[in-house]
Amino acid sequence: MTLARTWSVGLAGVHGAMVEVEVDMAAGVPQVVLVGLPDAVVRQSVDRVRAAIVNAGATFPHRRITIGLSPAAMPKQGSGFDLALAAAVLAASDVVPGHSVDRLVLLGELGLDGSVRGIRGVLPAVLAAARAGHRQVVVPAANADEAALVDSIEVLAAKTLAEVVAHLAGRAPLTRHVRGPLPPAPPAPDLGDVVGQASGRRAVEVAAAGGHHLFLTGPPGAGKTMLAERLPGLLPPLDEEAALEVTAIHSVAGTLPAEAPLVRRPTFEAPHHSATMASLIGGGSGQIRPGALCRAHRGVLFLDEAPEFPRAVLDTLRQPLERGSVTIHRAAGSATFPCRAQLVLAANPCPCASAAGDAACTCSALERRRYQSRLSGPLLDRIDLRVDLPPVTRAAWLDGVAPPETTAVVAGRVAAARAAAAERLSGTGLSVNSQIPGRLLRERWAVPRPSLRLAERALERGALSVRGFDRVLRVAWTLSDLAGRTVPGADEIAEALGMRLQRVAA
Ligand SMILES: [Zn+2]
Incomplete structure (x- = not known):
């Protein structure tokens, strides 16, 4: 045989696309030509494949070899094509039968020693192979549990190219990889650990129930990070479809732990303010990696010391957060990732940053204003909830010594409130109050005028913008859902206003 074909998968964002690998051998000056938009890493694949084949005990053919990757117009990135290239070369040179590879999908990078190395993006690749109707996929052993999350395709795990050759030649077939039981998720931080801070605890509960963005201010040690870390635990666990979606993002990002290959809980991402745009949004050379924003999809993105983030970075977050997806452009192509x-x-x-709060502050009024104004603008305008936390000693004194409610208790209320909102919103394609467009809010779910008096007064005296008014309504609906009411009353409007018009808010 001089012509052989097999299959691999290329990735665009979190979507896999089948790539056909064809190898043609001809007489002539020995050389290898690779066609079909390979990136630099794919071009180096030829050297890895050559060394790996030799070290697997086979011979790399001394012929003129043309390797085609199609569809030709799709950019091919990364090292995951190595194994498919090797298999096609071996089939074209009759080391393994051509029919053993022509329907097979192979994923994996080859080491020069012939080992099969783990790659990023195995889950979306295997999903694509299954959807395209393929029955079998060979993956690196390191990624086998992740691949086996897809039930509708037989996963064969390989540690070395020699194992793959023995399988294809029929000498020692690889057996179907069966995924072990998922280990129990590690315990999430619990709200029961947070002493005092009634207003902060209330804010994360409301944020969880309505899907609202949240802005916490307060002196160091007031518990801002502790509260933020406990928000994911209040959100409902990811259903199967959401879990696969989030897992695929982490798979492409290379942040999936091998021992727990399925993300079942909303994630918590806390990039540092020195983080680059690429690590926050996404990017990198070669295969585009999703950043912290995308890894927080269906979870929580926490920006501590937010005024320290470059203004440009904060402004860049606004549109993707609103759209729920971000497209990253690079010379090698572009990729779109979800980021809800x-x-x-x-x-x-x-x-x-005096830990004692305002009392011990040494900043001038101008310095304070300048610091706070760093956060003003379009991003802050999208935030429904703004809460100012008192210093912790004062807070503990104010709240007394009653044992704080645990995450399990609060999550129960959150689930009930979310269910009420989902029922009201059924048929609209929306699921939480924070997503309701202003027009629908005012027309379809109008709150009775008498309850609105406080908010209207704030609007008249300019303390509230029209957009801000809508945000107060959204939060009031969430408070109403939490309270088990069918429509917000004056109390809910007043509390929502209080969570909007905070002293420190810009
Ligand atoms: Zn100060």
């Missing part, structure tokens, strides 16, 4: 994340910003009230 809940945002939590935290800030000290001023640059001196």
Whole structure:
């Protein structure tokens, strides 16, 4: 045989696309020509494949070899094509029968020693192979549990190219990989650990129930990070479809733990303010990696010391958060990732960050204003909830010593409130109050005028913008769902207003 074909999968964002690998051998000056938009890493594949074949005990053919990757117009990135290239070369040179590879999908990078190395993006690749009707996929042993999350395709795990050759030649067939039981998820941080901070606890509960973005201010040590870390635990666990979606993002990002290959809980991503745009949004050379924003899809993106983030970075977050997806453009192509994340910003009230709060602040009024104004603008305008936390000693004193409610208790209320909202919103394609467009809010679910008096007064005296008014309504609906009411009353409007018009808010 001089012509052989097999299959692999290329990735665009979190979507896999089948790539046909064809190898043609001809007489002539020995050389290898690779066609079909390979990137630099794929071009180096030829050297890895050559060394791996030799080290697997086979011979790399001394012929003129043309390797085609199609569809030709799709950019091919990364090292995951190695194994398919090797299999096609071996089939074209009759080391293994051609029919053993022509319907097979192979994923994996080859080491020069012939080992099969793990790659990023195995889950979306295997999903694509299954959807395209393929029956079998060979994956690196390191990715086998992840691949086996897809039930509708037989997963064969390989540690070395020699194993793959023995399988294809019929000497020692690989057996179907069966995924072990998923280990129990590690315990999430519990709200029961947070002493005092009644207003902060209330804010994360409301944020969880309505899907609202949240802005926490307060002196260092007030518990801003503790509260933010406990928000994912209040959100409902991911259903199967959502779990696969989030897992696929982490798979492409290379942040999936091998021992727990399925993300079942909303994630918590907390990039540092020195993080680059690429690590926050996504990018990198070669295969585009999703950033913290995308890894927080269906979870929480926490920006601590938010005023320290470069303004350009914060402004860049606004559109993707609103659209629920982000497209990253690179010379090698572009990739779109979902990023329906809940945002939590935290800030000290001023640059001196005095732990004792305002009493010990040494900043001038101008310094304080300048610091707070760093966060003003379009991003802050999208945040429904703004809460100012008192210093923790004062807070503990104010709240007394009653044992704090645990995550399990609060999550129960959140689930009930979400169910009420989902029922009201059924048929609209929306699921939480924070997503309701302003027009629908005012027309379809109008709150009786008498209950609105406080908010209307705030609007008249300019303390509230029209957009802000809508945000108060959204939060009031969430408070009403939490309280088991059918429509917000004056109390819910007043509390929602209080969570909007905070002292420190810009
Ligand atoms: Zn200060």
